[in-house]
Amino acid sequence: RGGGPRTTDTLQSEQDRQLSIKSCPITLCLPDTRGKTYALTTIDCPGHTNFHDESVASLRVADGAALVVDAIEGIMLHTEMLLRQIISEGLPLVLIINKIDRLVLELKLPPDDMYHKLRNVIDSVNAYVSHHSNGRYPKLSPDRGNVIFASSMHGYAFSLESFAAQYLDQLDFDVEEEEDAFGSFKNHGGLGRNLTPEAFAKRLWGNAYLDPKTRTFQRRSNECAPDPVTGLSPKRTFVQFVLEPLYKMYTLCLGEPEKDVEKAFRSLGVLLGKEHLRSSARPLMRVVFRKYFGTSTGFVDTIVQHVPSPAAAAKGKVARCYSGPLSSRVVESMIKCDSHGPLVIHVAKLYAEPDGQSFSAFGRIYSGSVKPGDRVKVLGEAYTPDDDEDMAFATVSSVWIPRGRTRTEVMMARAGNWVLLGGVDSDIIKTATIVGAGKSNFGGDD
Numbered sequence: 001r002g003g004g005p006r007t008t009d010t011l012q013s014e015q016d017r018q019l020s021i022k023s024c025p026i027t028l029c030l031p032d033t034r035g036k037t038y039a040l041t042t043i044d045c046p047g048h049t050n051f052h053d054e055s056v057a058s059l060r061v062a063d064g065a066a067l068v069v070d071a072i073e074g075i076m077l078h079t080e081m082l083l084r085q086i087i088s089e090g091l092p093l094v095l096i097i098n099k100i101d102r103l104v105l106e107l108k109l110p111p112d113d114m115y116h117k118l119r120n121v122i123d124s125v126n127a128y129v130s131h132h133s134n135g136r137y138p139k140l141s142p143d144r145g146n147v148i149f150a151s152s153m154h155g156y157a158f159s160l161e162s163f164a165a166q167y168l169d170q171l172d173f174d175v176e177e178e179e180d181a182f183g184s185f186k187n188h189g190g191l192g193r194n195l196t197p198e199a200f201a202k203r204l205w206g207n208a209y210l211d212p213k214t215r216t217f218q219r220r221s222n223e224c225a226p227d228p229v230t231g232l233s234p235k236r237t238f239v240q241f242v243l244e245p246l247y248k249m250y251t252l253c254l255g256e257p258e259k260d261v262e263k264a265f266r267s268l269g270v271l272l273g274k275e276h277l278r279s280s281a282r283p284l285m286r287v288v289f290r291k292y293f294g295t296s297t298g299f300v301d302t303i304v305q306h307v308p309s310p311a312a313a314a315k316g317k318v319a320r321c322y323s324g325p326l327s328s329r330v331v332e333s334m335i336k337c338d339s340h341g342p343l344v345i346h347v348a349k350l351y352a353e354p355d356g357q358s359f360s361a362f363g364r365i366y367s368g369s370v371k372p373g374d375r376v377k378v379l380g381e382a383y384t385p386d387d388d389e390d391m392a393f394a395t396v397s398s399v400w401i402p403r404g405r406t407r408t409e410v411m412m413a414r415a416g417n418w419v420l421l422g423g424v425d426s427d428i429i430k431t432a433t434i435v436g437a438g439k440s441n442f443g444g445d446d
Contacts, residue, residue, distance in 0.1 A: 007404040008044035020046040023054040023349065025362060025402035025418060032304060033165050033197070033297040040303060041402070041418045042066070049078040057431075059085055060321065061348045061364040061418065064092040064307030066299075067125075068150075071100045072107065074121045075128060083125070087133045090320060092307050094148070095140045096299075097121055101151040101285075104250050111243040115236060122147060142238075143205040146306045148299055155290040160204045162298030163242060165197035208237045249292070253285045268292060310416035311337040314366065321346065324385070334366040339414035343368030343376065345434040350425055359425035361432070362402065364418050368436065371412040372398055375437040378427045393437060397423030 008024035009015050027041040043062065045055040059065060065086045069079060086093055103114045122140055129137050140146050142160045150157035158166070195203075203217050211218055212234060213225035221233040234240065252261050258277040261284075265272055270291045276284055314337045322331065333341025347363035370376075373396065380390035400407035400420040413419045424434060 010405050019048065020044060021051060021054075022046070022351075023058045024404060025058075025420075026404040027401050027418070028403075030300045031295060031297060032300040033162050038300060038304060040300065047078060049081065052078065052081055055082055056085055057349050059089050059091060060431075061346060062089075062091060063310060063313040063317070064094065064303070065089075066094045066096055066148075066303070068096045068098050069121060069125065071097050071118065071121060072102050075124050079125075080128065083128055084132055087129065087137070090316060093129065093137060093140070094146050094302050094306050095122065095125055096148045096150055096157070098150045098152055100149050101154055101250075104247060111239045111247055112235070114243055115239050118149070141205065143202050145201070145302055148302055150296075150299075151289070154286050156293040157296040157299050158293060159298035159302050160201035160242075161197050162296075162301055164195075164200040164204060166293065167241060168195065168197060168200065204237050204241060206236075206238075209234045210237055210240065249288060250285065253288055254281050265292075310364075314416075318366065330367065333368070336367075337415045338367055339369050339416075341367040341415070343370060343374075343434070343436040345370065345419075345421070347421075347424075347428060347432045347434060349431075350428060351420065353422075358422075359428075360398075360400065360420040360422050361424050361428060361434075362418070362420050363434065365413060365415050367415050369412055369414045370396060370399055370419070370421070370434075372396055376424065377435050377437050378424055379433040379435065380427065380429065381431060383433070392427035394424040394427065396421055 006015060006018070008026055009018075009020060010024055011021060014021050023043050023045045025041060025043045027039060029037050029039050031037050043058040045051075045058050047068070065082075067079070067082060067086070069075065083093075097118060100114075100118070103109050103117060109117060122142075126140050129140070138144070138146070142149075145159055145161060148157050148159050207219050209218050209221045209224050210216075211224040212227055217237070218224050221235075224234050226233055235244075249265075252264055256264075262272055262277055265288060270288055272284075272287065272291075276287050279287075315335045318331060318334045319326070322334070324331070330342050330344060334344055343365075344367040345363045345365050347361045349362045350359040351362055352359055375393065375395055378392045378394050380392075382390040398409060398421070399411070399413050400409050400422070401413070402418065402420050407420060410419075421434070
């Protein structure tokens with residue numbers, strides 16, 4: 001149960017149960033680590049097995065899948081069902097390991113054990129995917145950038161690269177500077193000046209150790225000099241540079257005096273007011289982690305890197321979803337994601353309007369553009385070129401960009417976008433294809 005506003009829980013029953021029942025699309029402009037902004041449309045799907053059909057409908061129009069797995073429970077029945085569906089759709093896969101805070105606060109695992117627990121979850125997903133895809137899918141691994149660690153309760157998510165970028169921002173200190181409560185963040189022999197975030201991230205997973213004497217990374221701990229303070233062999237870089245600082249942040253929030261908490265987090269650029277310092281542990285942790293990590297740029301980095309854009313994914317989506325002849329002008333326009341071509345929209349789901357009397361149709365625009373007032377054909381599931389009985393004409397009354405509980409009305413939407421359409425629902429049972437009403441828009445050569 002997260003601590004946020006639950007923007008994608010649109011039903012009152014979802015709010016009361018704090019459980020997603022219906023899938024919900026939301027389009028947001030989100031920045032990556034470098035500050036570039038992307039428009040991402042994500043569909044929040046229920047995690048319960050009883051609502052698996054919601055996920056199946058969403059995957060039909062998606063370009064990729066971000067699979068959320070509980071850090072403690074690992075792969076469950078619905079996880080397996082989703083993985084099989086993702087593989088059958090041929091969608092790129094990104095793994096999000098959520099609720100890592102539970103490993104610290106509930107299981108109270110030491111950092112080394114937490115690393116092995118996280119690795120076990122990743123290995124389990126990789127084994128399942130490899131078995132059911134016959135090895136077609138690339139390996140999921142944090143150092144490859146397709147695994148994200150998150151805590152929805154405390155409002156943060158990071159990839160190794162985004163954490164490395166955040167980390168190296170804290171390393172721009174002189175070697176002689178006095179070490180504070182977050183010693184793991186600072187004073188590593190000018191490490192921040194010698195590594196880029198990308199290079200550092202590749203050394204933050206697996207058997208990688210930092211030699212405290214030579215300041216170089218090694219694959220075996222016995223090849224490194226012992227720590228000059230403790231006399232012990234160095235720990236894995238993921239434990240030393242990621243988990244131990246997180247543990248220190250949680251420890252400070254749970255039981256340290258206000259003055260020590262304020263001083264320690266101020267050294268990281270996290271400024272806390274008296275109302276935060278005097279609050280209980282849970283609100284304090286939420287404020288601290290959200291202020292430190294800021295916007296979840298690691299999620300955006302991962303999606304941009306591993307999930308293709310609608311234009312790049314169009315060819316594969318058309319080959320899997322389009323049942324007509326693949327040598328037509330319409331197909332060529334869909335493959336190019338041409339906004340000037342014939343209108344083709346794949347409607348995957350209907351969402352009830354607040355009045356309870358009509359529905360808005362959620363779909364992906366493969367080709368062309370749509371605007372209010374357009375006359376369109378609604379092709380039902382039983383439609384064939386030889387039998388057009390399951391076809392009806394309709395007029396688009398509204399075009400919206402989905403925003404979770406709210407929506408933004410627009411005057412036009414082009415190919416590559418996911419939209420909500422009003423005025424076309426009367427002849428749609430579950431799914432449909434919407435095309436232009438004119439013969440030149442769809443038909444002729446099909």
